[in-house]
Amino acid sequence: MPGQNYSLWSLFKHGLNHHKTWEPAWTRASLKPSYDVVIVGGGGHGLATAYYLAKNHKVGRIAVLEKGYLGGGNTARNTTIVRSNYLWDEAALLYEHGMKLWEGLSEDLNFNVMFSQRGVFNLGHTLQDMRDIERRVAANHLQGVDAHVLTAAEVKEKIPQLDTGRSRRLPVLGASWQPRAGIAHHDAVARGFARAASRLGVDLIENCEVLGFDIEGGRVKGLQTSQGPVKADRVGCVAAGHSSVLAAMAGVRLPLESHPLQAFVSESMQRVIDTVIMSNAVHGYLSQSDKGELVIGAGIDSYLGYGQRGSPHVIDHTAAAILELFPQFSRVRMNRQWGGIVDVSPDACPIISKTPVQGLFFNCGWGTGGFKATPGSGHVFAHTIAHDAPHPLAAPFALDRFSNGHLIDEHGAAAVAH
Numbered sequence: 313m314p315g316q317n318y319s320l321w322s323l324f325k326h327g328l329n330h331h332k333t334w335e336p337a338w339t340r341a342s343l344k345p346s347y348d349v350v351i352v353g354g355g356g357h358g359l360a361t362a363y364y365l366a367k368n369h370k371v372g373r374i375a376v377l378e379k380g381y382l383g384g385g386n387t388a389r390n391t392t393i394v395r396s397n398y399l400w401d402e403a404a405l406l407y408e409h410g411m412k413l414w415e416g417l418s419e420d421l422n423f424n425v426m427f428s429q430r431g432v433f434n435l436g437h438t439l440q441d442m443r444d445i446e447r448r449v450a451a452n453h454l455q456g457v458d459a460h461v462l463t464a465a466e467v468k469e470k471i472p473q474l475d476t477g478r479s480r481r482l483p484v485l486g487a488s489w490q491p492r493a494g495i496a497h498h499d500a501v502a503r504g505f506a507r508a509a510s511r512l513g514v515d516l517i518e519n520c521e522v523l524g525f526d527i528e529g530g531r532v533k534g535l536q537t538s539q540g541p542v543k544a545d546r547v548g549c550v551a552a553g554h555s556s557v558l559a560a561m562a563g564v565r566l567p568l569e570s571h572p573l574q575a576f577v578s579e580s581m582q583r584v585i586d587t588v589i590m591s592n593a594v595h596g597y598l599s600q601s602d603k604g605e606l607v608i609g610a611g612i613d614s615y616l617g618y619g620q621r622g623s624p625h626v627i628d629h630t631a632a633a634i635l636e637l638f639p640q641f642s643r644v645r646m647n648r649q650w651g652g653i654v655d656v657s658p659d660a661c662p663i664i665s666k667t668p669v670q671g672l673f674f675n676c677g678w679g680t681g682g683f684k685a686t687p688g689s690g691h692v693f694a695h696t697i698a699h700d701a702p703h704p705l706a707a708p709f710a711l712d713r714f715s716n717g718h719l720i721d722e723h724g725a726a727a728v729a730h
């Protein structure tokens with residue numbers, strides 16, 4: 313805490329006090345009868361939206377309603393890869409906007425979000441992979457996104473542990489490399505935005521499930537929640553895996569599928585990997601956390617569902633993929649596995665949009681790759697809600713693209729889609 317001089321003894325005393333004298337990071341508010349803006353969903357995106365609404369748009373009375381605890385959804389469950397090397401201009405510009413915010417985020421929030429720009433490699437294993445990589449890197453150069461094409465020898469030089477032998481089932485032929493990409497700490501991101509939003513007067517309300525919307529004359533007037541009714545001039549829904557459930561309560565149909573997505577970590581070990589490695593062809597990716605765990609993931613479970621678990625064969629397949637790349641990890645023990653629910657849109661791009669109900673906005677469909685967008689998503693969504701008109705970077709991601717055909721097809725365009 314500023315102005316306090318912590319000796320080892322005082323830290324020890326704090327420990328014995330069970331942190332009783334520590335100032336809470338944010339205030340636990342109670343639900344008021346009405347707000348200017350209510351944000352549904354207290355994940356990273358919802359908290360970031362509330363923060364930028366208060367900070368950039370000076371909206372006075374804002375609440376974030378979270379049915380569980382803040383940051384306990386996909387924000388807590390993701391593998392934290394941050395990159396902006398998407399193929400299409402609309403997507404690359406949106407994610408690059410987020411990347412620039414990441415680069416100043418700890419300072420802006422006055423909270424260390426542990427953003428580590430350790431680079432991301434997307435491996436190429438076939439001639440077609442390499443052609444796609446070259447095309448995407450060329451597009452990234454035109455978009456102002458840092459990106460390089462590397463040969464297999466250059467990849468080996470940067471990641472000596474990677475098996476680049478030509479006799480592998482799917483030999484590594486090269487990679488794209490984004491040096492400014494990396495990882496951040498998921499809990500720190502949620503806590504940093506929560507603390508900063510709370511300090512700007514945003515009411516953060518946990519254990520408050522939204523059960524319905526009050527809509528009159530085509531305009532949202534309020535919400536029904538597990539803590540009672542609340543009036544709101546505008547409502548922004550940022551509920552990741554449950555977006556279509558919420559939208560249905562307002563009579564809006566979203567083109568989304570909800571799938572389980574799993575990840576797992578190994579036991580902690582000495583630092584061996586200092587970057588992020590993704591491979592679409594063998595289908596797996598890996599980084600190493602600050603605690604020393606290998607953080608591993610791959611693609612979605614193919615069935616639809618809201619169970620945050622996933623099936624064992626996906627773990628099996630992912631572990632096999634990682635061993636193709638790093639056979640020396642065959643004796644590393646895996647520590648724990650978990651799943652989240654991701655909402656996947658037909659073109660693998662988000663929906664940041666007004667809806668047919670006036671005053672009701674949705675930000676969803678980030679699928680397997682929304683963590684990287686947390687600050688950028690909150691920033692453009694806050695603008696969209698405050699102006700009742702899309703932020704220029706969000707405009708291509710409106711709902712009407714599914715009726716007018718202006719899709720932005722990022723499916724598999726940038727290797728494993730995280």
Ligand SMILES: Cc1cc2nc3c(=O)[nH]c(=O)nc-3n(C[C@H](O)[C@H](O)[C@H](O)COP(=O)(O)OP(=O)(O)OC[C@H]3O[C@@H](n4cnc5c(N)ncnc54)[C@H](O)[C@@H]3O)c2cc1C
Pocket residue numbers: 352353354355356357358377378379380381382383384385386387388389390391392393394520521522523550551552553554558573574575609650651652653654678679680681682683684685730
């Ligand atoms: C295993 C896994 C790995 C991933 N890896 C990556 C990665 O490496 N990089 C990347 O960029 N992305 C990744 N993602 C995707 C990323 O986690 C999400 O896109 C992102 O976290 C979405 O953020 P959010 O704030 O919208 O969602 P969430 O954190 O899920 O927040 C939504 C909140 O809404 C709440 N909510 C839902 N319904 C209601 C209701 N009716 N009332 C009130 N509250 C409600 C939920 O409880 C939840 O807390 C991964 C996801 C998973 C599951």
